[in-house]
Amino acid sequence: MLAFSWSGLILSSVIQFGDLKPIALNEGETPMPIARVGVAQQGKEIYIDQGCLYCHSQQVRRKGYGADWERGWGDRQTVPRDYILQDRVLLGTSRTGPDLMTIGQRQPSADWHHLHLYNPQITSPGSIMPPFRYLYKTQKIGDAPSPNALTIPDTFPEEQPPEGYEIVPTERADQLVEYLLSLKLDYELPESRFAQ
């Protein structure tokens, strides 16, 4: 019985779309999607081990089914080909927070992401996302303030570092933000064009 369903559901999918390849819309263009590499890929490991998936999905449903399109989560629905180069697919089944398939387009600022991760209340008041302060360190200001130090708004006096100190991202925070910025759906595929 189980072998039937395994062949029916999984083996047949392997046969149907197990050999999908990146494809260019027009001749001469770069075939899409392209693999994620470098710091962004390291950031994905942080995304995985912190368990972001348990509140954030990475899939855009078609226009007309749910409000994904109206909420601006993507210009088109995602299709199997979008995921073929990912070593681990993080579709997710929970949207306690918004979908993140295109967060790199919606929030292109690294500073925004750092403030949001440090304390989500700064950028998203009323959010129930946990603060990831442990991905940041408070250090004594050296000769000059670090260029990547967080600028915490005056409306959050309790989050300000002590006099003479600054809050800077750790390597892991930088990697995670790099990953979030890389989440984009800015290319078209033959089977999924924009505004579909």
Next chain:
Amino acid sequence: MSPLLSFFSNIDPQRETQVSPKVALSEVDQQMRVPAIMFTTFAICWLLVGTFFAIVASFKMHSPNFLADWEFLTFGRARSAHLNAMAYGWSNNAIFGVGLWVMARLCKAQIRFSGLLIIAGIFWNVAVVIGIFGILTGGLTSIEWLEMPKQVAPLLAFSYILIGMWGILMFRYRERGHVYVSQWYILGALFWFPWLYVVAQTMILFEPARGTIQALTNWWFAHNVLGLWMTPMGLATIYYLMPKVLGRPIYSYYLSLLGFWSLALFYNWAGVHHLIGGPIPAWLISCGIVASVMMVIPVVVTAINHHMTAVGNARAVWCSPTLRFIVFGAMSYTLASFFGSWMALRDVSLVTHFTQFTVGHAHHGVYAFFAMTMFGGIYFMMPRLLAREWPSATLIKVHFWFSGLGIGMMIVGLQLGGWIQGLNLNNPDIPFVSSDPETMTVIKALVPWLFSRSVAGMLLTIGHFAFFVNFAWMLIGPRAVRYKEGPTLLGNTEGKGA
């Protein structure tokens, strides 16, 4: 004779049928005593560990600053530790304890190799400890139901295979003749689980399949753990204990067969309904929806069978600790399954998908049905293994009421709140959060319901502690209640129940 041949002829039950007489149940109980008590003890310890992580995760959801500076307890890790402690710790140990004991009793044969069970059981639990430690310290895989780092998977699979083999060998040695429906379910599940686990681990973690096939494999596995592992074990326990305690046969043998085969046929296709609207071919999703709706057949059949067996014995059900829990479990099975079939419809999934409604449904199945049934099984099994009675009827009542009310409150809260959350998510005019405190947001509408879940979780915690205290008291305390005085009941009855 080669060692391999002699092994197989050694496990051939045909040779011994004439010489080995039917073994008395008391003898089975006595021989199963050590492994079954060991598994039950592990299970109850894991239940408390899982409850702790559940409370932490639940509080974090409405109060994100709670324990926020401890990385190992961040929400994603705490909720995964909760799920894995409950699924691999509590549930599997309860299954190994109660399920194998039911199997042994029904087989009425000499117990062999019980040392194998003990060793494999210890390895299993060591692996779960390592796995949960891994989740908390950065090894979380973010694959639902397979969160433990892949390094522990071989150890888990190996210890499981030893335990599963034991159950299958037990069946081989059984007394010839009629095979009871509980044995069908248990035997099926013992074969299904290793298949699921090994295939899913391989296709997602060791040799990742391409793209969203991983997601398909993930939900094929995760839904089948419920449907082809916990469900058959829970149903086997109900089928065994309900007629046993009531002292009357199961209503219909043919219905129970129909229930078994339709479950085996439909359930394993159903998991895809977790991906409705997602980036996988639509025909696969349609298959999943059809199978989910077809699940109505085994559920109705089983419900009729259970109901017709118990009907007219309300007093006995109410007075027997075992039956109270088991009947609660059986009724929850019916209700949770109907909800599941309904939730698989595209129009309903549009609202419930991605929300707390699904979380409520998961607890409906795993707790209100499976865990309550296993509690009932443990209440029946322990006095027979130990030849002593449960020390306190009050603690059993506390356990029943706090667990029953707690899970009821949790399901209602999460499903109502989840429904509202789903409607809000589908309305693009309602933002997730807003700097204007007057604006209605998705989160603001959800938080009170999340809070109700924490209250419900505390009720469950009280119930679990009552259970634990009663269990520990029974195990290590002086003989608080003598066997002669008769079983611990929850009310006056005319000599019925246990």
